[in-house]
Amino acid sequence: xxxRVAKTVILGGGTAGWMxxxxxxxxxxxxxEIVLIESDRIGTxxxxxxxxxxxRDFNRYLKIDEDDFIRRTGATFKLGIEFVNWNGAEAxxxxxxxxxxxxxxxxxxxxxxxRFLAAGGDPDYGLFNPETLAARQGRFARxxxxxxxxxxxxxxxxxxxxxxxxxxxxxxxxxxEGELVETTLSPETGDITHLRLRSGEVxxxxxFVDCSGFRGLLIEEALGSGYVDWSHWxxxxxxxxxxxxxxxxxxxxxxxxxxEAGWQWRIPLQHRTGNGYVYCSRFLGDDxxxxxxxxxxxxxxxxxxxxxxxxxxxRRTMWKRNCVAIGLASGFLEPLESTSIHLIQTAIFxxxxxxxxxxxxxxxVDRFNRETIEEYExxxxxxxxxxxxxxxxxxxxxxAVRAAPIPDTLAxxxxxFRDTGIILYENKDLFRATNWFCVMMGxxxxxxxxxxxADTLPDTVLAExxxxxxxxxxxxxxSMPAHADFxxxxxxxxxxxxxxxxxxx
Amino acid sequence: xxxxxxPAVRTVAVVGEGxxxxxxxxxxxxxxxxTGLQVTVVALPSTTSRYEVLAASPDLVAFHRxxxxxxxxxxxxxxATFSMGQQYADWSGRGSAFLHAYGETGEPLHKLPFLQMWxxxxxxxxxxxxxxxxxxxxxxxxxxxxxxxxxxAGAYGYHFDKGRYEALLQAHAKALGISIVxxxxxxxxxxxxxxxxxxxxxxRKVPADxxxxxxxxxxxxxxxxxxxxxxxxxxxxxMLIASAPPLSPLPLYGRIAAHEAGWVGLVPLAGRTAVTMSxxxxxxxxxxxxxxxxxxAGLRLQGDVAVLSxxxxxxxxxxxxxxxxxxxxxxxxxxxxxxxxxxxQIGIAHLVALLPxxxxxxxxxxxxxxxxxxxYRRLRDFQAAHHxxxxxxxxxxxxxxxxxxxxxELAYKIALFEERGIVAQYAGESFNAxxxxxxxxxxxxxxxxxxxxxxxVSEGEVALGMQKILGRLKTQVGAMPTHDAARARALRG
Numbered sequence: 001x002x003x004r005v006a007k008t009v010i011l012g013g014g015t016a017g018w019m020x021x022x023x024x025x026x027x028x029x030x031x032x033e034i035v036l037i038e039s040d041r042i043g044t045x046x047x048x049x050x051x052x053x054x055x056r057d058f059n060r061y062l063k064i065d066e067d068d069f070i071r072r073t074g075a076t077f078k079l080g081i082e083f084v085n086w087n088g089a090e091a092x093x094x095x096x097x098x099x100x101x102x103x104x105x106x107x108x109x110x111x112x113x114x115r116f117l118a119a120g121g122d123p124d125y126g127l128f129n130p131e132t133l134a135a136r137q138g139r140f141a142r143x144x145x146x147x148x149x150x151x152x153x154x155x156x157x158x159x160x161x162x163x164x165x166x167x168x169x170x171x172x173x174x175x176x177e178g179e180l181v182e183t184t185l186s187p188e189t190g191d192i193t194h195l196r197l198r199s200g201e202v203x204x205x206x207x208f209v210d211c212s213g214f215r216g217l218l219i220e221e222a223l224g225s226g227y228v229d230w231s232h233w234x235x236x237x238x239x240x241x242x243x244x245x246x247x248x249x250x251x252x253x254x255x256x257x258x259x260e261a262g263w264q265w266r267i268p269l270q271h272r273t274g275n276g277y278v279y280c281s282r283f284l285g286d287d288x289x290x291x292x293x294x295x296x297x298x299x300x301x302x303x304x305x306x307x308x309x310x311x312x313x314x315r316r317t318m319w320k321r322n323c324v325a326i327g328l329a330s331g332f333l334e335p336l337e338s339t340s341i342h343l344i345q346t347a348i349f350x351x352x353x354x355x356x357x358x359x360x361x362x363x364x365v366d367r368f369n370r371e372t373i374e375e376y377e378x379x380x381x382x383x384x385x386x387x388x389x390x391x392x393x394x395x396x397x398x399x400a401v402r403a404a405p406i407p408d409t410l411a412x413x414x415x416x417f418r419d420t421g422i423i424l425y426e427n428k429d430l431f432r433a434t435n436w437f438c439v440m441m442g443x444x445x446x447x448x449x450x451x452x453x454a455d456t457l458p459d460t461v462l463a464e465x466x467x468x469x470x471x472x473x474x475x476x477x478x479s480m481p482a483h484a485d486f487x488x489x490x491x492x493x494x495x496x497x498x499x500x501x502x503x504x505x
Numbered sequence: 506x507x508x509x510x511x512p513a514v515r516t517v518a519v520v521g522e523g524x525x526x527x528x529x530x531x532x533x534x535x536x537x538x539x540t541g542l543q544v545t546v547v548a549l550p551s552t553t554s555r556y557e558v559l560a561a562s563p564d565l566v567a568f569h570r571x572x573x574x575x576x577x578x579x580x581x582x583x584x585a586t587f588s589m590g591q592q593y594a595d596w597s598g599r600g601s602a603f604l605h606a607y608g609e610t611g612e613p614l615h616k617l618p619f620l621q622m623w624x625x626x627x628x629x630x631x632x633x634x635x636x637x638x639x640x641x642x643x644x645x646x647x648x649x650x651x652x653x654x655x656x657x658a659g660a661y662g663y664h665f666d667k668g669r670y671e672a673l674l675q676a677h678a679k680a681l682g683i684s685i686v687x688x689x690x691x692x693x694x695x696x697x698x699x700x701x702x703x704x705x706x707x708x709r710k711v712p713a714d715x716x717x718x719x720x721x722x723x724x725x726x727x728x729x730x731x732x733x734x735x736x737x738x739x740x741x742x743x744m745l746i747a748s749a750p751p752l753s754p755l756p757l758y759g760r761i762a763a764h765e766a767g768w769v770g771l772v773p774l775a776g777r778t779a780v781t782m783s784x785x786x787x788x789x790x791x792x793x794x795x796x797x798x799x800x801x802a803g804l805r806l807q808g809d810v811a812v813l814s815x816x817x818x819x820x821x822x823x824x825x826x827x828x829x830x831x832x833x834x835x836x837x838x839x840x841x842x843x844x845x846x847x848x849x850q851i852g853i854a855h856l857v858a859l860l861p862x863x864x865x866x867x868x869x870x871x872x873x874x875x876x877x878x879x880x881y882r883r884l885r886d887f888q889a890a891h892h893x894x895x896x897x898x899x900x901x902x903x904x905x906x907x908x909x910x911x912x913x914e915l916a917y918k919i920a921l922f923e924e925r926g927i928v929a930q931y932a933g934e935s936f937n938a939x940x941x942x943x944x945x946x947x948x949x950x951x952x953x954x955x956x957x958x959x960x961x962v963s964e965g966e967v968a969l970g971m972q973k974i975l976g977r978l979k980t981q982v983g984a985m986p987t988h989d990a991a992r993a994r995a996l997r998g
Contacts, residue, residue, distance in 0.1 A: 004957075005957070027958050027961075028957070028958060028960075028961060029961050031957070031960045031961050032957070106536070106857070106858070107858075352958065353927070353956070354925070354927070355956065355957050355958065356954075356957070357925075357954040357955060357956075357957045358954060361925065361954070363917075363921045363924040363925070364921075364924060366917075367927070367929065412871075415868070416868065416872060419862075419863075419868040420859075420861075420862055420868055420869055421862070422859070422869075422872065424872065426932055449862035449863065450862075451858075451860075451862070452513070452514070452537060452540060452542075452860045452861075452862060453536060453537075453857070453858075453860070455539075455540040456536065456537065456539045458539070
């Protein structure tokens with residue numbers, strides 16, 4: 001009989017490592033020995049400090065109190081992403097969480113809205129979305145008179161890792177301080193048998209989770225998984241990141257601004273603002289990018305800028321032999337839609353669902369890899385759509401991006417929407433009709449038609465429902481306090497100067 | 506949008522026969538008549554034989570809402586009974602049987618899937634079968650069904666007479682004011698790559714913007730696309746249809762019993778029992794099949810026996826230019842698992858969802874072809890799984906059935922389930938994971954391993970949780986009405 005998988009070794013702390021450790025300890029309790037190796041000498045990469053609403057599922061799984069999590073991580077609330085310059089100089093559009101409206105007459109709301117627009121309705125579809133209205137007014141609450149408010153968080157990744165470390169250690173995870181110097185493979189099976197650390201300590205295990213970051217110390221350097229390179233579709237390969245002072249009041253959304261050779265993020269936290277410039281090194285040097293970023297901050301820098309290098313794509317297999325890569329060790333997609341932490345989280349849940357009992361079955365490994373790659377591909381298409389449809393900045397970088405081919409799957413989505421108004425997606429996809437609609441419309445990609453079923457709704461009923469939905473969205477937004485006030489009342493970080501309560505208009 | 510005139514599809518001709526024809530016409534009329542769409546039915550002589558029967562999965566309940574068909578009418582006019590699933594008998598050797606009932610089995614314990622708990626317990630010697638934890642299966646075996654009260658026992662479907670159902674739908678279409686032209690031998694007139702009109706043998710012609718081909722033999726679509734449909738090698742290619750006196754009490758499930766070279770279906774209707782005999786013509790000729798049927802069914806047959814072909818065919822392009830094939834012209838094959846009605850519902854629901862916005866350039870066709878053929882392949886997988894997993898060794902028909910090639914998707918689905926009790930669900934599945942689990946376990950697969958998180962729950966706690974479930978099922982089933990009471994209520998409306 002094959003040996004039971006009884007000991008899991010996680011290599012690397014940081015967001016991926018500690019999220020994995022926390023979830024495994026929650027799932028297995030004392031029935032699995034869990035060890036995490038991390039080195040204080042190796043810095044962690046703080047990309048992906050903005051999240052999507054699914055992180056709340058992860059918190060619920062761990063039974064973490066949301067207010068406590070926010071206080072400990074300096075988090076703020078996020079209602080969506082504002083895209084600036086992507087569709088014309090200074091043009092702005094908002095990609096909100098939540099929905100524009102309910103399905104009607106058997107079709108998704110956007111078809112109904114397109115009919116409403118064709119009949120002379122207001123072209124601002126954000127008026128139907130409570131999250132958009134609240135973001136415009138700088139407001140936030142978790143609930144309103146007509147339902148829940150869909151939200152995610154901006155968080156400090158370093159503090160998040162520390163927070164989860166406390167959780168995991170309380171759940172029995174053993175942390176070993178150390179740096180990997182050698183990985184030993186079994187001569188018979190090729191499985192990893194043990195890791196040797198700089199201190200001389202040897203750590204053996206049954207299953208190894210590689211959370212070592214871009215290099216993939218186990219999945220790539222020891223097991224040679226290989227890499228599927230997507231840089232022909234997503235040419236940005238660098239980011240320079242820097243913290244700056246707090247913006248007051250903190251805005252309840254992420255901002256993404258198209259720049260000459262990429263785009264700039266702004267992520268408001270309670271105690272600082274995260275900023276970064278994602279760019280393509282063929283069109284912009286590191287020093288130049290750093291200089292541009294520093295010149296475009298809203299507040300004074302509070303840390304030294306650091307440059308990260310990456311390549312869009314994913315490992316050919318994220319699970320190979322007895323090693324599973326999670327986080328940057330498994331692949332990279334630029335954080336344009338804040339998906340980094342989401343991809344970590346789904347990998348963890350997938351690992352839990354397929355966790356080996358006795359021995360490691362190739363069918364479980366195969367399933368893990370298939371599902372992970374499919375997920376990467378759908379997120380990839382959504383990110384590429386932003387570039388493919390952009391028309392805001394005229395530089396050699398953007399000319400090259402627009403001239404580049406796009407995946408067939410994306411081409412099918414764009415053409416179908418243009419010709420029929422139909423949005424293609426699968427139920428398992430993270431990004432669905434509302435997401436695709438807001439981004440395609442925001443980038444100026446308009447359909448020439450809407451679904452014929454939208455025409456079955458009588459004019460008077462349509463008018464009544466649209467008025468009602470709009471009023472509900474307004475009532476939802478009006479019921480919420482200012483974002484800063486909500487934080488101050490429920491979940492402010494201790495020892496922080498109060499955030500201004502002025503509401504932006 | 507086109508510059509000249511309105512590009513919208515204004516007229517649809519639905520051409521063919523059988524329930525498919527009427528379902529398509531009524532669905533399109535009900536959805537789009539308010540926007541001015543004109544639906545015309547070109548009704549060809551029906552080929553439904555006497556005694557043909559249809560089994561409907563729970564999906565038909567919602568589809569009937571779309572069509573505006575009242576449940577009461579099925580019981581009044583189509584000899585209907587309720588159905589909670591199918592029993593598969595003798596597929597793993599004589600005396601073996603399981604019931605694929607609609608609905609969940611067991612309840613999660615500590616948020617862990619019931620199947621994983623059961624698998625561990627079973628590997629450790631648990632004697633209670635998986636199906637005994639299914640409320641629907643236990644209710645069905647006891648002749649009880651809950652059609653009100655939110656359907657506690659899960660969803661239900663129906664069995665009914667195919668010819669009477671067709672007549673019922675025809676009357677409904679008439680009452681809705683759909684224009685109906687009766688005709689024969691339709692011929693498509695093709696102009697510039699599009700069908701302009703359908704000509705009938707009495708000289709009449711019916712023009713339309715869009716044509717729905719429900720002719721069985723793809724009479725219209727063949728004018729645009731000469732590619733022959735893909736023939737799929739299946740073990741059963743012939744079927745006898747017969748009738749026997751009604752069963753009493755009326756069972757809440759159909760029975761699919763394997764015999765030496767195929768299977769016998771017994772479908773309980775209110776006034777009779779529909780009997781079908783599926784077989785491979787390479788192993789039995791029609792006469793032999795008839796003899797075996799009389800012996801195997803254990804029922805006194807009455808009236809004529811009809812013979813049908815059940816060869817499996819799937820068209821690769823269901824929608825070409827302005828013509829969409831639905832029904833047997835799109836996908837033909839065996840009848841088990843309510844596949845014929847599911848096929849029609851899928852084809853028609855997608856057509857309603859993808860009614861083209863531009864009659865000159867139907868961009869929707871590509872999506873339709875991708876999605877609907879994907880659905881049909883998954884339906885075929887569900888049927889193929891029965892044959893693949895049979896355990897009747899030493900009988901040439903069954904040995905060959907096990908060895909027939911299956912899709913990569915099905916092979917992987919079975920392998921993954923054998924490994925760990927996980928159902929790989931693909932896009933376009935008609936049967937949910939509960940149904941797959943029921944059938945895979947029913948045919949004798951016990952997963953080799955289970956989710957190790959199950960080990961965090963003590964065996965005592967698992968045993969207690971399972972006892973609680975069994976106790977609850979017993980109480981719930983005891984409180985449910987009988988099939989007769991449920992039918993009486995449905996008849997009252």
